[in-house]
Amino acid sequence: MNGNSTRSDFLLLIIFAAVVLTAPITLAPIGAGYPDILQKFAIYGIFAIGFNILFGLTGYLSFGHAAFLGVGSYASVWMFKLFTMNVIPAVIFSVALAGVFALLIGFVSLRRSGIYFSILTLAFAQMSYNLAYSVLTPLTNGETGLQVRHLAPADRGPDYVLKLVNEDLRWVDQAFGVVEHGIPITNLFGMKMSGYPGFYFCAVILIIAFFIAMRISRSNFGMMLKAIKSNQNRLQYTGVNTRPYLLTAFIISGMYAGLAGSLLAVTDPLAGAERMQWTASGEVVLMTILGGVGTLIGPFLGATLIKGFSALFSSYNENILHQFFSFLPEFMQDGVVAVASMFVGEGWELTLGLLFVIIMLFLPGGLMQGFYLILGLFKRKKTSPPAAGKSEA
Amino acid sequence: MAILEVSHVNKRFGGLKALNEVQLSVEEGSVHAIIGPNGAGKSTLLNCFVGRLMPDSGSVIFNGTSLLGLRPHEINQTGVSRVFQTPEIFEDLTLLENVMIPAFAKADGAFKFNAWYRVSSRAEVRDEAAALLEEVGLADQSKMICSALSRGDKRRLEMAMCLIQHPKLLLLDEPTAGMSRADTNNTIDLLKKIGERGITKIIIEHDMHVVFSLATTISVLAQGTVIAEGNPDDIKGDPRVQEAYLGGAHL
Numbered sequence: 001m002n003g004n005s006t007r008s009d010f011l012l013l014i015i016f017a018a019v020v021l022t023a024p025i026t027l028a029p030i031g032a033g034y035p036d037i038l039q040k041f042a043i044y045g046i047f048a049i050g051f052n053i054l055f056g057l058t059g060y061l062s063f064g065h066a067a068f069l070g071v072g073s074y075a076s077v078w079m080f081k082l083f084t085m086n087v088i089p090a091v092i093f094s095v096a097l098a099g100v101f102a103l104l105i106g107f108v109s110l111r112r113s114g115i116y117f118s119i120l121t122l123a124f125a126q127m128s129y130n131l132a133y134s135v136l137t138p139l140t141n142g143e144t145g146l147q148v149r150h151l152a153p154a155d156r157g158p159d160y161v162l163k164l165v166n167e168d169l170r171w172v173d174q175a176f177g178v179v180e181h182g183i184p185i186t187n188l189f190g191m192k193m194s195g196y197p198g199f200y201f202c203a204v205i206l207i208i209a210f211f212i213a214m215r216i217s218r219s220n221f222g223m224m225l226k227a228i229k230s231n232q233n234r235l236q237y238t239g240v241n242t243r244p245y246l247l248t249a250f251i252i253s254g255m256y257a258g259l260a261g262s263l264l265a266v267t268d269p270l271a272g273a274e275r276m277q278w279t280a281s282g283e284v285v286l287m288t289i290l291g292g293v294g295t296l297i298g299p300f301l302g303a304t305l306i307k308g309f310s311a312l313f314s315s316y317n318e319n320i321l322h323q324f325f326s327f328l329p330e331f332m333q334d335g336v337v338a339v340a341s342m343f344v345g346e347g348w349e350l351t352l353g354l355l356f357v358i359i360m361l362f363l364p365g366g367l368m369q370g371f372y373l374i375l376g377l378f379k380r381k382k383t384s385p386p387a388a389g390k391s392e393a
Numbered sequence: 394m395a396i397l398e399v400s401h402v403n404k405r406f407g408g409l410k411a412l413n414e415v416q417l418s419v420e421e422g423s424v425h426a427i428i429g430p431n432g433a434g435k436s437t438l439l440n441c442f443v444g445r446l447m448p449d450s451g452s453v454i455f456n457g458t459s460l461l462g463l464r465p466h467e468i469n470q471t472g473v474s475r476v477f478q479t480p481e482i483f484e485d486l487t488l489l490e491n492v493m494i495p496a497f498a499k500a501d502g503a504f505k506f507n508a509w510y511r512v513s514s515r516a517e518v519r520d521e522a523a524a525l526l527e528e529v530g531l532a533d534q535s536k537m538i539c540s541a542l543s544r545g546d547k548r549r550l551e552m553a554m555c556l557i558q559h560p561k562l563l564l565l566d567e568p569t570a571g572m573s574r575a576d577t578n579n580t581i582d583l584l585k586k587i588g589e590r591g592i593t594k595i596i597i598e599h600d601m602h603v604v605f606s607l608a609t610t611i612s613v614l615a616q617g618t619v620i621a622e623g624n625p626d627d628i629k630g631d632p633r634v635q636e637a638y639l640g641g642a643h644l
């Protein structure tokens with residue numbers, strides 16, 4: 001049993017890696033093979049996989065994880081501005097800082113459970129969002145957002161610290177004599193992190209993040225988290241101090257969010273407070289539920305579906321719809337296009353809402369439940385398998 | 394030697410005096426039954442031992458340390474396990490996992506961050522859990538999710554979850570309630586077998602057949618007060634007990 005499940009996990013990892021790495025080719029026919037959208041899949045996949053470590057395993061629903069996403073983005077942009085355009089220090093610092101934030105917010109929020117926990121996390125995220133717009137403007141550049149800029153002049157005055165949001169230093173790059181023409185691009189030891197290299201960087205990190213989440217889920221720690229979700233009281237009477245388990249899970253998922261935020265900045269070096277807004281926190285909840293709470297693959301599927309649909313439907317406009325429905329007689333075409341156009345372009349969220357309702361009604365376990373239903377049909381046709389134990393992919 | 398010393402414990406719920414100056418001394422290695430009519434305060438008393446309730450006054454000393462003010466997991470770590478009146482198990486997990494979790498809690502302590510190695514790499518724990526499931530007669534279902542179990546099976550599972558911790562003191566709150574005669578007898582046999590391992594037990598029970606098959610000492614609780622204590626023969630003959638508890642019926 002031991003060897004068997006180790007092998008099937010290894011297989012799952014290989015398949016996952018293959019699917020992710022070949023995405024530029026396999027998704028090209030449906031027009032999603034370009035780096036901008038692929039990066040989004042990978043980055044929000046990481047966000048959702050990490051979110052699932054908290055929500056999926058412990059059942060604690062955080063409504064404030066976008067705060068860590070935002071912290072990750074700001075932290076990375078600051079690393080670019082102050083030290084180097086190399087992405088490695090930025091990623092490391094972002095993950096660490098998001099971890100510290102998660103420690104603080106989690107420590108307080110985890111004093112409550114259920115809806116009170118959710119509200120506390122939401123409150124903290126909204127506080128972060130508001131702080132980013134108000135008192136923290138010297139760090140966040142407020143509504144304009146924080147960006148990588150040109151270097152400060154060599155004869156900078158003593159007040160250069162106050163101008164740092166608009167004039168960068170890049171001490172490390174400067175010490176190594178890197179010459180800049182215009183605004184520099186992020187790099188991995190010289191390899192530019194735009195276009196496909198940027199996607200592949202995110203993809204490799206996604207695969208590592210997936211692997212770690214898989215290890216956590218199969219570990220003792222993961223089992224304790226599942227036990228918390230199942231019956232926290234019993235676990236306490238069984239001798240387990242559940243609070244540090246919850247806090248650790250909260251910090252890990254916060255670090256995943258920080259990593260995702262950092263990668264957003266790596267692929268596009270700017271950070272804005274809207275990344276911390278409650279809608280962003282809600283989106284990762286939707287991704288996880290849509291894909292399948294508590295499953296390994298589900299959150300990634302959910303993230304891909306939501307980001308894919310948003311790109312697809314928001315790009316449609318009336319002209320495209322007219323082409324699409326051109327087989328209809330003229331008098332029907334206008335009516336159909338008028339109705340359909342409510343669901344595309346700016347109205348794509350309406351489509352998403354409908355999709356969500358339909359999936360939740362028929363597949364409360366998310367896309368993964370649908371996947372298992374189909375798998376079950378195929379299996380039953382071949383042989384009738386013995387009732388296996390719980391399988392989690 | 395007394396392993397658990399309870400003295401002058403009081404607990405009030407609003408106007409109701411649920412426990413009134415309760416005194417209890419549980420000898421190491423004994424099977425101490427607490428009997429009494431419904432609502433006498435038996436479960437409330439156990440709640441005071443495991444950290445679910447804090448008594449208004451009094452003391453509960455286990456093995457030389459006071460249990461009052463300790464949190465539930467701390468009390469468990471001192472060697473006290475409890476089977477609840479309504480089964481408390483991990484419904485969404487398999488039977489095997491249900492038994493392995495308490496084993497890990499015992500082996501690894503209240504918190505240990507081990508997020509890298511697979512659960513199944515700890516073969517010794519899995520084997521012990523499997524052996525215990527065999528012992529309580531649930532081996533066939535060990536890969537099943539627990540929510541499908543019958544109430545009697547859930548209780549036996551909970552017993553296995555407590556036993557794998559090798560507790561010094563095992564608290565059993567009506568372990569045979571709702572069980573068939575056959576299951577009840579199985580449970581008595583199981584508890585007798587555990588007795589041989591020298592685990593001290595406090596058992597709350599309605600079924601007099603169970604009480605007199607197992608108990609070495611009996612305390613009778615009525616309206617929050619201990620009205621009698623002694624060995625089974627004394628209790629059987631005590632007229633106050635017959636009056637308060639058995640409504641005059643002869644044992």
Ligand SMILES: Nc1ncnc2c1ncn2[C@@H]1O[C@H](COP(=O)(O)OP(=O)(O)O)[C@@H](O)[C@H]1O
Binds near residue numbers: 406435437
């Ligand atoms: N948490 C509580 N709050 C208020 N009243 C309680 C609580 N727990 C128990 N009681 C009351 O205390 C009395 C003793 O209950 P209990 O200890 O469950 O009795 P039993 O001996 O049947 O186990 C009952 O009248 C019960 O209603």
Ligand SMILES: [Mg+2]
Binds near residue numbers: 435436437478
């Ligand atoms: Mg009771």
